[in-house]
Amino acid sequence: MLVVSDLDGTLLDHHTYSFEPAKQALTELAHRNIPVVLNTSKTRTELVQILSDLQLTTPYIVENGSAIYSADGQQCDVLGKPREVLLKALDQAREQGFSFQSYRDFGLAGVIEHTGLDQAAAEASLAREFTEPLIWKGSAKQRSSFVHWIQAQGLQCLEGGRFLHVMGRCDKGVAMQRLIKTYYPENEGPVVALGDSDNDTAMLARANIAVCIRPASGERLAPATRGTIIHTEAFGPEGWAEALNDILKNR
Structure with a gap:
């Protein structure tokens, strides 16, 4: 077992x-x-x-x-993609007009606010290598378009307990x-x-x-x-x- x-x-x-x-x-x-x-x-x-x-x-x-x-x-x-690839795609997504806030935008204070983690745990959570969690700020229709756009870049969005995770296809x-x-x-x-x-x-x-x-x-x-x-x-x-x-x- x-x-x-x-x-x-x-x-x-x-x-x-x-x-x-x-x-x-x-x-x-x-x-x-x-x-x-x-x-x-x-x-x-x-x-x-x-x-x-x-x-x-x-x-x-x-x-x-x-x-x-x-x-x-x-x-x-x-099995996944480097975070740098994800951040580049998200920069392009913003240029397309999609509205969201991700870990990169949060910084340490934002991660603490959104997760309830203490400072040490939040710093560890920021040490992303393969994913970029985000909070969607647009409409439900725009969110659907964003998910499809991310998929067209060879990536995917995965729903977690708190965040939408942008990541490789794994x-x-x-x-x-x-x-x-x-x-x-x-x-x-x-x-x-x-x-x-x-x-x-x-x-x-x-x-x-x-x-x-x-x-x-x-x-x-x-x-x-x-x-x-x-x-x-x-x-x-x-x-x-x-x-x-x-x-x-x-x-």
Whole structure:
């Protein structure tokens, strides 16, 4: 068995970023030698501290499937596009009249305001390598045009829990499959994936057991998968623990 998890709104509380309610389940997974792999929109810099806090020593996926890092961070398999390419495209998008604010515009103070992170965590979040999160400022019709324009540049927009992410054509599902093939080729048990946002659907669709954490806002996910789908009643880490405890009881 292998557990692959999103962070914000899933293993971490959407508002406080706490994982306290999931600690017991994490301990039980470690006791059973079941790996927990993080698959997140966060940056590599953010993951270094979070992995330490969670006491995880597993490979991980950053920035919505853009890159896979070995547990020690020394090996990197890049699937996405460099941030410089994205920023150039966004400059051109502004020239086309599209209205948005991205991380580059926010600066440190803006990231703190929009995310609720403390200064150190916000600085780590700004260390983007492969994605550019943004907040849309135009109409819904203009947003649709923007998404199509970005696609025409060979890129994509992916909806997360807080931001619209501009990135290369990769996703959490493809990255998860590649990570398993590279680091866990002998895994014979089910792959359990947990997520709460649209950017998690590709990962959930490729899992044997897809755990759809009740989202802090918006509709529940409905991934297209042949596997088992579990919808939690609780939010965030409470829902994470709820689902994993039930799954472990049946093993």
